[in-house]
Amino acid sequence: MSDTYDAIILGAGAAGLFCARVAALRGRRVLVLDHAEKPGKKILISGGGRCNFTNIDTLPERYLSNNTHFAKSALSRFTPRDFLDLVEAHGIAWHEKTLGQLFCDGSAKQIVEMLLEECARGDVTVHCGDAVASVERGDEGYTVRYGAAQAQAPSLVIATGGPSIPKMGATGFAYDLARQFGLKVVQPRPALVPLTLPADEALFRELSGVATAVVVTCGKTAFREAALFTHRGLSGPAILQISSYWQRGDTVHIDFLPGQERGWLKAAKRARPKVALRKVLGEALPDRLAQALAERLALTGELGNLSDKALDTAEAQLARWPFVPDGSEGFAKAEVTAGGIDTAGLSSKTMEARKVPGLYAIGEAVDVTGWLGGYNFQWAWASGFAAGEAI
Template structure:
């Protein structure tokens, strides 16, 4: 059987791969879109609680982690959140803005996948879903991709198979394997946007499973103000997921449980409500179970009037920089994304093409560009996918 020829072969039908395919296809390129899953966009479908947090209007390169923090600027300048919103609007998909610039479908994430597939059909994209890639080679200016025993050739190959996050959905390190095969450097990968686990010495907090409160989390000079959630394993919620992408193993994080309060709030509380119990002062500002746990750790009992200002100030400081020492994270199984990946040093920031391997591109989560929680990683997928799709 003779090999099929395409202008571009795209491995991975997630957000970035679909965008690259529809972009190249609509430019008149003959495109083959391949995925071992039986349907496209599986991670899109589960995102945002099933409503897909498809972009963030505050997208900027400084909200991404990379060895080269400037790398993403070019792609973002040429494909903005407004550009993707325009596509969403053309397809009549209703959406709304939640907090912090996050945009969600009013209905289902399925609408985003259907939209992208409709755009791919408009571009005449050929699909090979539910089929496994056995070999990828390069010779005489062409990539040869063997899928279920049949060879497919093309001058351009786009790696869009994502990272290692959520392996139960089929995530693998395939993109990294292929990148290394062709001599591209891969930055050490790790789980990102992932819950923390706590050890036995902090089991008291694990007993608060289900309790959530607004906090500021700190690690080094990085801080996020969002909700934190206690789990039976440790710490989760947006504030913890955000800081996890920066966290380094065996280092502490700090939590401000009183972000609304001034520096001397407990002393002022003593002046204004001297007969109030210390625990009740906490409970007016925090969930009761959390207030009890923090109060127990601080070791202060009774009425505020019976406490020294110095002790109250010490408690204020502890509540503003409460140290937690995670013993790890819940790993790739619970990580929303993979940090690290194909090094940006190996890629052209305008085309996502490998500088030393003609026709090879890497996009989306496969690349060492990791965004904050809240639609930022989807915008990177759209922007990097568009850049590669315009280049092949």
Template sequence: MDSPSFFDAIVLGAGGAGLMCAGVAGQRGRRVLVIDHNDEPGRKILISGGGRCNFTNLGTAPDRYLSANPHFAVSALKRYTAHDFLALVEAHGIAWHEKTLGQLFCDGSARQIVAMLMAECAKGDVSFRFGAPVSSVDHADGRFRVAAGEIVAEAPALVIATGGPSIPKLGATGFAYDIARQFGLKVVEPRPALVPLTLGGDEALFRSLSGVAAPVEARCAGAGFREAALFTHRGMSGPAILQVSSYWRRGREVAVDFLPQEAPGWLLAAKREQPRARLASLLDRRLPGRLAETLTERIGLTAELANTPDRILSDAERRLADWRFNPSGSEGYAKAEVTAGGIATDGLSSRTMAARKVPGLFAVGEAVDVTGWLGGYNFQWAWASGWAAAQAI
């Protein structure tokens, strides 16, 4: 093994947060080494947004993040905004477009974002070592010593930027939590987030709707999202379900409003206007046929509206607006876009991402207990937290 190389900072992880931190710190004159066990940088960036990278969201705000400390993300997000990152994208000549709900994507490829971050690192003369799994991390005399592959590196600053265990096929692991615990930092129990939910038991009937999607409002634990839901062969997915999955815990119900566009009382109004109509035909005009059929079958209302008491119609309307599912689980880290939980924020500075009790240790990005909504929010946290740490190195 080589004799130690000396740096101002060692960044563990060449994902979004790690690359951002390294590039900014390097351009501030710091000598930075990035170590990653993968053979290339930004693997999660490359697959994001269908390969076009939903790189930020114009609606970024702290209330769109989950954390044991909901105020922790405020400082970093305020100091490095979505518009700051967009200015960087434009400075590199990357064409972009806005989809729905403030989501920004590359017109071309997610590879443009990785190339941009690597170019920023090159400006700061950042060194890289890929394909180098870390075998040990030690701390003594104010310096961190990292052994990875055939190298040993030392620096007074160490940045944990290895993310969480979501999407293990890309090499994701819980390594960040091992390092955190080694240095006495607490870890909020990690769990899959932005993940499809599974259905079992009596609700397995809905799995027969695999491939059917509809605009709904999904709710869980006080959070609600009005987007598409998709039924799968295992349960439910689609943006609305992925969003509420971050709030779901085993035993909690997920409520779905299948007709969020309808005003309260719509079914009684339909009885006055179309007395000969049946629930099945009304739902068939508003929802995909197979879904309308399944809901009608579950409600068990087959008579003409004129022959159905108002009380029963009101009950049917309420059920359609507040259909309760009891997920049996989720599809786990393999299908989770991100990891919720992680390195506890109460041991970190919200301004610098530095560990309060271990001088020179930082944690950024997905490794930290800050999880954004679907739609570019997690990338914006990666950029903002990486930038914040870089200011303090």
């Protein structure tokens, strides 16, 4: 005997819970299933435990996808302001950090509690702790078997995310299910992830723990934020951002002194000819980094003894220092997954599969990946809203 619902949502994360809330408040009878013991596990660890729940500067062009236009419809119909209204209605205090990032003043638990309270208002059934054993589609819709039970509904929503952070229980289940129903999958890869450097960059590995504000570039994409040297390579917000655009074999360039006017080293030479390059660099950069860069540039002695050509060359290298990562820290350290269920098979308005009636895909499971800083949560809310309004 199956329990009957209007919709079954697989995944009790941000997208799944929000979709359930929207559908339930429209009068739909909704079941949410998750193999984790508790809902919202990724929400709880996000933003250092304070949940960077949206970004007020959200724009469609700040998302990666094989179809860069796909996210526009959902993002336009549920905005950061819409989610912020809900946060404020629940009395959750928040603050804005840099670059439009909004965080809870208190704990990420407040966002999970808010979503569960909203779901409870609509009598959503949230069942955690049992893996989905099978999903079948028949004349009556979708039958899902989980644990010792099964449920049936005309609508099924895939909201199980991607394989990033497997220690949290993340898997590629969404892709297996999508393929089962004939949907294509864009090759998943780690995104917002630290990059690793080969052994010949050993000098920089000695800088583990050193951070500085930079401009990092890969191809035509650039970000101005902090970079952090690690014992394995490069991390920090700027590197996490660029990692989503990086492909194996690509060179990443770092401007260690962004904003300096052209010819600044020659100007320093004229103003202070007896000062060493390391001293000049140390006035703008952490001392250990300044020393490492000066050693790599191999320019010793006083600035006054260095030719203008040598200083121009050093200046150019400092503005575009090349690194060729040999990989990344992988899904284990990736904040999100790039790639996923191909948007070509989905409606951008409803998130429903074009050729499989009643099947929807939302959130990180879909080939839409946002920048660091609340963008992926906003996609979860927006795509969840789109599907919740349709089922």
